[in-house]
Amino acid sequence: MIRKNRLWIALCTIACVTTSGIGNPADNYPASVLDLTNWKLNIPLDENKDGKSDEIKQPQLATYVIDPWFHNNNNNTGVVFRAHCGGTTTSGSGFPRSELREMINNGKSGASWSSDAGAHTMEIEQAITHLPVVKPHIVAGQIHDANDDVIVFRLEGKKLFIDHNGADGAVLTKNYELGTRFKVKMEVSNGEVRSYYNDALVETYPVHFAGAYFKAGAYVQSNCEGRKKVAGESCDSFGEVVIYKVTVTHQ
Numbered sequence: 001m002i003r004k005n006r007l008w009i010a011l012c013t014i015a016c017v018t019t020s021g022i023g024n025p026a027d028n029y030p031a032s033v034l035d036l037t038n039w040k041l042n043i044p045l046d047e048n049k050d051g052k053s054d055e056i057k058q059p060q061l062a063t064y065v066i067d068p069w070f071h072n073n074n075n076n077t078g079v080v081f082r083a084h085c086g087g088t089t090t091s092g093s094g095f096p097r098s099e100l101r102e103m104i105n106n107g108k109s110g111a112s113w114s115s116d117a118g119a120h121t122m123e124i125e126q127a128i129t130h131l132p133v134v135k136p137h138i139v140a141g142q143i144h145d146a147n148d149d150v151i152v153f154r155l156e157g158k159k160l161f162i163d164h165n166g167a168d169g170a171v172l173t174k175n176y177e178l179g180t181r182f183k184v185k186m187e188v189s190n191g192e193v194r195s196y197y198n199d200a201l202v203e204t205y206p207v208h209f210a211g212a213y214f215k216a217g218a219y220v221q222s223n224c225e226g227r228k229k230v231a232g233e234s235c236d237s238f239g240e241v242v243i244y245k246v247t248v249t250h251q
Contacts, residue, residue, distance in 0.1 A: 039061065085238065095228055116210075
């Protein structure tokens with residue numbers, strides 16, 4: 001699939017800061033705000049020309065920043081994740097993303113766990129700050145299993161809600177205002193996912209899955225081209241999420 005993000009890549013050749021960190025003190029790296037030891041990152045660019053979203057792993061991720069896709073906010077209190085609708089996608093998706101994927105062994109191996117063994121928790125403190133124009137949908141946190149997403153936190157316009165792989169779950173708010181900071185948490189054990197919004201339990205979802213891992217960031221649900229093309233959506237249209245804190249625990 002041919003991607004219409006050449007302009008973005010050309011601009012990044014001039015303006016983007018990557019792993020060299022030239023002119024940037026260490027405290028400007030996203031890894032200074034979030035513990036990225038056991039994560040990898042996908043961005044909506046294909047700078048290595050392999051036809052899919054670029055993937056940044058440890059140890060490169062520890063000093064990686066690329067504006068506007070993955071960088072600290074102005075006061076170094078949060079990390080900005082941005083994906084545009086003309087961005088390159090991962091091989092299994094029709095939508096672009098700037099998103100973290102859970103890893104283990106200091107980022108060397110992909111996480112893979114089961115809802116029926118142990119206890120697994122992800123908590124995110126975040127704000128959704130921008131949505132695509134024509135189809136204003138974004139996923140800002142999710143559990144994925146070996147085959148597909150299991151459960152996600154999703155915003156569609158002003159409706160912030162939980163999605164069970166295409167089926168609506170609990171509505172968190174019908175009137176979300178962009179930029180509003182909030183907390184979400186997913187707890188998984190004994191064949192169920194318990195979801196929390198601003199520390200309140202909002203849903204218990206019985207589900208069995210394996211090969212699982214957490215994801216967090218900006219996963220837009222619109223595209224200006226390809227098999228997921230949304231008529232009228234500009235390739236420059238984008239979604240953006242700021243993450244202030246993300247923690248994962250396994251027991």
